[in-house]
Amino acid sequence: MVATAQRTKLEPKRLPLIPNYPSFRHWKKAALEEKLSEKPLSIYLHIPFCTQRCSFCYYKTLDLKEYKPEVEGYIDALCREIEMVSDRFDLGNRPIHAVYFGGGTPSLLVEHQFEKIVEALHKNFKHFESKKQFSLEAEPLTVSRSKMETLAQLGVTRLSMGVQSFDSDIIKLSGRGHDEKQAYRAIDIAQEAGQGKWTINIDLLSGLAGETEETWAKSVECALDTGVESITVYKMEAFANTEVFKLGVRQETVNLPSEEQELQFMRYAMERFEKANYLPWSFFTYTKDGCDESKYTTSIWRGIDFYGFGVSAFGCLDGALLQNTSDLDKYATIVEGDQLPLTRGYRFTSLDRMVREVLLGMKLLRLDLKGFKNRYGLKLEKLCASTLRELEAEDFVRVSNDAIELTSKGILYGDYVGHTLSESLKEISR
Numbered sequence: 001m002v003a004t005a006q007r008t009k010l011e012p013k014r015l016p017l018i019p020n021y022p023s024f025r026h027w028k029k030a031a032l033e034e035k036l037s038e039k040p041l042s043i044y045l046h047i048p049f050c051t052q053r054c055s056f057c058y059y060k061t062l063d064l065k066e067y068k069p070e071v072e073g074y075i076d077a078l079c080r081e082i083e084m085v086s087d088r089f090d091l092g093n094r095p096i097h098a099v100y101f102g103g104g105t106p107s108l109l110v111e112h113q114f115e116k117i118v119e120a121l122h123k124n125f126k127h128f129e130s131k132k133q134f135s136l137e138a139e140p141l142t143v144s145r146s147k148m149e150t151l152a153q154l155g156v157t158r159l160s161m162g163v164q165s166f167d168s169d170i171i172k173l174s175g176r177g178h179d180e181k182q183a184y185r186a187i188d189i190a191q192e193a194g195q196g197k198w199t200i201n202i203d204l205l206s207g208l209a210g211e212t213e214e215t216w217a218k219s220v221e222c223a224l225d226t227g228v229e230s231i232t233v234y235k236m237e238a239f240a241n242t243e244v245f246k247l248g249v250r251q252e253t254v255n256l257p258s259e260e261q262e263l264q265f266m267r268y269a270m271e272r273f274e275k276a277n278y279l280p281w282s283f284f285t286y287t288k289d290g291c292d293e294s295k296y297t298t299s300i301w302r303g304i305d306f307y308g309f310g311v312s313a314f315g316c317l318d319g320a321l322l323q324n325t326s327d328l329d330k331y332a333t334i335v336e337g338d339q340l341p342l343t344r345g346y347r348f349t350s351l352d353r354m355v356r357e358v359l360l361g362m363k364l365l366r367l368d369l370k371g372f373k374n375r376y377g378l379k380l381e382k383l384c385a386s387t388l389r390e391l392e393a394e395d396f397v398r399v400s401n402d403a404i405e406l407t408s409k410g411i412l413y414g415d416y417v418g419h420t421l422s423e424s425l426k427e428i429s430r
């Protein structure tokens with residue numbers, strides 16, 4: 001039926017040659033300038049080692065007690081990888097947007113190891129000095145005054161401290177080595193050493209084993225009392241590779257808060273953050289007066305290119321994802337042999353790009369509809385009209401001509417809106 005109806009509309013006619021698409025009258029000088037300028041790049045450096053194995057952690061980490069002899073060689077391999085990658089992908093002239101040392105626990109490195117890596121970055125990225133932010137993840141027991149001073153001198157501008165909880169019993173239950181006092185001590189040292197040079201973020205985990213309303217309220221209040229610029233609350237996910245999954249989900253020998261309790265914890269945190277004027281820039285990070293977003297994280301969610309150095313690190317260059325091997329020995333051997341340790345990649349389809357923009361962009365609480373139309377030539381609000389109507393009716397979003405914005409309820413439910421919208425986009429191609 002459909003095929004017949006289409007055929008009757010055709011009016012076969014010999015057309016003049018169509019020389020190009022779109023026609024030259026749509027071409028603009030601005031597009032040329034954009035193409036000729038170097039695209040910004042963010043840099044991620046992965047330090048896989050940890051001094052402990054926390055019961056909730058799903059990251060693939062390596063125990064320093066076992067791997068200490070390998071650390072120096074790893075740093076050398078990382079520096080060699082930086083040199084090879086900048087050369088192979090011609091990245092040396094790109095403006096550097098943000099730099100992020102993540103892990104594992106980057107703060108367990110010692111001073112000369114940080115210096116080596118920063119020197120390699122300077123040497124191989126001409127514009128390293130003008131980066132907009134330099135972040136590093138830290139764990140309380142690895143914080144010392146001299147190390148913090150070195151990091152501040154090396155140009156770190158954002159320190160992200162994993163605290164998880166300020167209740168010593170909850171921290172102990174999570175398998176971490178520090179207690180409440182040591183968390184405070186580390187924050188004090190970091191605040192003093194980095195005064196005027198960096199801002200500090202604290203990570204808290206909502207839904208840890210044994211958490212109650214009282215212990216959670218205490219953690220939120222203590223985090224606010226420290227006066228740090230930024231507080232991140234991750235929902236603790238009991239992934240199958242964690243101790244907490246074994247004890248809390250399979251054996252049920254430790255108490256995990258229910259979904260409803262965890263939602264209540266987050267509601268409490270959001271109310272307290274709002275009162276203290278900590279404003280969200282994503283649905284899990286709140287900053288004092290809205291002052292301090294993680295430029296690395298936002299750049300990735302906005303689609304800026306990034307490169308991940310180190311074992312298992314991944315990046316995204318010119319519409320393709322690339323990932324290194326996650327085997328430490330292989331990583332070191334391949335790099336020593338002057339090869340890139342890449343192991344797999346993924347090239348985006350046009351649909352992937354749109355889905356990625358919606359899913360990752362919604363994490364930043366607001367999705368720019370005009371920008372979407374400019375990039376894809378499609379109106380997202382039309383493609384997903386009925387889903388958006390439902391999300392709006394249930395008070396998850398506000399939709400205007402310019403943007404889709406998360407409401408407080410939308411923020412509370414995290415990735416729910418992004419996931420729902422991207423599923424509705426994918427439906428179009430099925």
Ligand SMILES: C[S@@+](CC[C@H](N)C(=O)[O-])C[C@H]1O[C@@H](n2cnc3c(N)ncnc32)[C@H](O)[C@@H]1O
Pocket residue numbers: 050056057058059102103104105137138139140161162163164203204205234235236237238239
């Ligand atoms: C790679 S860790 C870096 C911080 C440092 N290693 C530490 O723990 O102090 C980054 C953050 O991931 C979060 N995280 C770890 N396991 C998690 C899980 N199962 N669910 C949600 N977030 C988790 C923690 O809040 C942690 O601070």
Ligand code: SF4
Pocket residue numbers: 049050051052053054057058059061103104105139162
């Ligand atoms: S939470 Fe941090 S310190 Fe604990 S195992 Fe994970 S990465 Fe290591």
